[in-house]
Amino acid sequence: xxxxxxxxxxxxxxxxxxxxKFEDKLAAVYIQQKVRGxxxxxxxxxxxxxGALHAMDLSKDKMITAYRNHVQPIGMGVDPKRVMxxxxxxATGTSQGLGGSMHIFSKEKGFYGGHGIVxxxxxxxxxxxxxxxxxxxxxVTMCCMGDGAVRQGSLHETFNMAMxxxxxxxxxxxxxxxxxxTSVERTANHTDIWKLGLGYEMPCGPVDGMxxxxxxxxxxxxxxRARRGDGPTFLEMKTYRYRGHSMSDAQHYRTKVEVxxxxxxxxxxxxxxxxxEKKYATEAELKAIDKRxxxxxxxxxxxxxxxxxxxxxxxxxxxxxxKDYPFLPHKL
Numbered sequence: 001x002x003x004x005x006x007x008x009x010x011x012x013x014x015x016x017x018x019x020x021k022f023e024d025k026l027a028a029v030y031i032q033q034k035v036r037g038x039x040x041x042x043x044x045x046x047x048x049x050x051g052a053l054h055a056m057d058l059s060k061d062k063m064i065t066a067y068r069n070h071v072q073p074i075g076m077g078v079d080p081k082r083v084m085x086x087x088x089x090x091a092t093g094t095s096q097g098l099g100g101s102m103h104i105f106s107k108e109k110g111f112y113g114g115h116g117i118v119x120x121x122x123x124x125x126x127x128x129x130x131x132x133x134x135x136x137x138x139x140v141t142m143c144c145m146g147d148g149a150v151r152q153g154s155l156h157e158t159f160n161m162a163m164x165x166x167x168x169x170x171x172x173x174x175x176x177x178x179x180x181x182t183s184v185e186r187t188a189n190h191t192d193i194w195k196l197g198l199g200y201e202m203p204c205g206p207v208d209g210m211x212x213x214x215x216x217x218x219x220x221x222x223x224x225r226a227r228r229g230d231g232p233t234f235l236e237m238k239t240y241r242y243r244g245h246s247m248s249d250a251q252h253y254r255t256k257v258e259v260x261x262x263x264x265x266x267x268x269x270x271x272x273x274x275x276x277e278k279k280y281a282t283e284a285e286l287k288a289i290d291k292r293x294x295x296x297x298x299x300x301x302x303x304x305x306x307x308x309x310x311x312x313x314x315x316x317x318x319x320x321x322x323k324d325y326p327f328l329p330h331k332l
Contacts, residue, residue, distance in 0.1 A: 001055050001220035004213060006280040008054065009271055012212050013286065015053075016046040016268045018293045019071035022080060023243075025297050026070065026087060030247050034305070035087045039101050040068040044210075044242040047267035048174055049075050051215025052142055055223055060137060062110040064125045065144035066118070067102035068174075072144075073111040078104075080296070081303040090307035097310045098318065119145060119152030122171070126158045129169035129232075140226040141169045142219075148179025150193055159234070163200045166231035170222040171197075173234070174209065176241040181253050194236035202234050209237030210265050 002008075023041040030039050042049075045068075053075050056063075065072055070087065074080045078094060086093025087101050094104050104114040112128060115121040125143025132139040149155065150173055162169055173193050177184060184191050197204025203225065208214040215237060222233035240262040244251045263269075275281050281289075316325055 001216060004054070004216065006278070009275050009278075009280055010289075012050045012054075013268065013271050013275060013281075014289050014293065015075065016050055016212075016271065017290060018080075018296060019046050019049070019074065020268060021293050021297045022071060022074070022084070022300065025301055026084070027243070027247065029088075029301065035101065036089070037100055037102075038067070039087075039247045040245065041241070041243045041247075042068055042071050044262065044266070045174055045176060045239045046071070047212040047270075048144075048172070048209050048215055048237045048239060050267070051212035051217075052172070052219045054212070054216040055219035056140070056142065057223075058110065060110070060139040061223070062112060062128055062132075062139060062141045063144070064112040064121045064128065064141065065114065066121055066146055066149060067114065067116050068146070069102065069104050069114040073104050073106050073109060073114075076106070076111045077109045078106045078111060081300045084300040084304040085307045088304040088307070089309065090304055091310040091314075092303070092307040096314060096318075098315070119149035119154050121145065122149065122152070122155050123158045125171070126162045126167055126169055126232075129162070129167040129226075130165065132168055133165070138227060139168065140223050142172060143169055144172045144174055146179060147173060147175040147177065147184055147193060148182075148187075149173075150196060151187060155196070159197065159200045159202060159232075162232040163202050166229060168226035168229070169232045170219065170226060171232060171234045172219075173236045174239055175236050176239050178241075178245070178253060180245045181249060181251075183253065192236070194234060197234035202232055204234040204236075206236045206238060209239035210267050211270060212267060 020043055023043050029035050049072055063072055070083055074083055082094050083104055086095055086099055086104055089097040091097050094106055102114055102116040122145055125141050129141040175193055194204045194206050207218040218235055225233055
């Protein structure tokens with residue numbers, strides 16, 4: 001892993017601030033019905049992505065996650081304008097507007113979704129790692145899931161095979177405490193999710209998911225293990241989401257006081273405080289970053305607003321190989 005330097009902290013601050021404001025903008029345009037369907041925001045969990053990206057080799061490593069997946073591809077290098085356009089359902093989006101909020105993809109940048117089926121990405125992540133081992137690419141896959149997804153049976157089948165075949169994959173549970181709206185305490189006899197790895201003798205452990213340094217250190221160790229050929233790791237990143245599970249979540253299962261308590265350890269605030277304490281940047285320099293972030297978010301919104309919707313024929317083109325669409329009751 002590269003050293004964590006002054007430049008690292010400045011980059012973390014700008015990246016996390018952009019991701020936060022990007023999601024805030026999506027919440028605003030969702031209310032305006034420019035974005036439709038489900039919308040799951042990442043606010044509060046940014047340290048996991050920031051720390052992980054610092055440890056990854058973006059020239060070859062891959063990432064796959066669930067449906068809270070807007071900012072991860074941006075972190076991996078996808079143009080944020082195209083991500084926002086995808087959420088708008090526009091032709092300039094990452095999936096030509098056909099995927100929407102839950103299905104952002106970029107094979108070019110190593111981001112493989114965005115999956116709407118709870119836990120559906122877990123075996124897929126192991127499959128990607130199997131391909132990399134088979135072809136000896138040296139790449140490692142980061143396979144993310146929420147605390148709700150770890151209750152799926154496919155996780156156990158995947159863990160067993162991943163250990164048996166020593167696959168180069170890091171399984172990451174982003175434990176934000178409530179899954180879709182049910183606390184971890186109510187879903188199992190144990191609250192230490194990381195211990196699920198013990199049954200497979202898989203290296204595992206808890207990580208402070210609100211601190212990018214702790215995330216980077218844990219991910220670096222896990223990625224090194226995978227790259228050496230020693231197999232997978234399971235990390236439980238303990239984090240918190242400041243918004244509901246989705247935009248339709250009334251959040252009756254937690255109090256506003258609890259949310260405010262977690263905001264005291266906001267990952268962006270932690271990084272900002274350290275930057276100021278170490279004199280890595282001044283308040284004025286950070287405000288300049290904030291201004292730049294705001295301008296870029298506005299550019300993304302403008303791009304998405306002005307982009308065209310895809311042609312209706314595209315829906316058929318991506319489903320049917322035979323161009324006269326023989327299974328349709330009528331021809332286009």
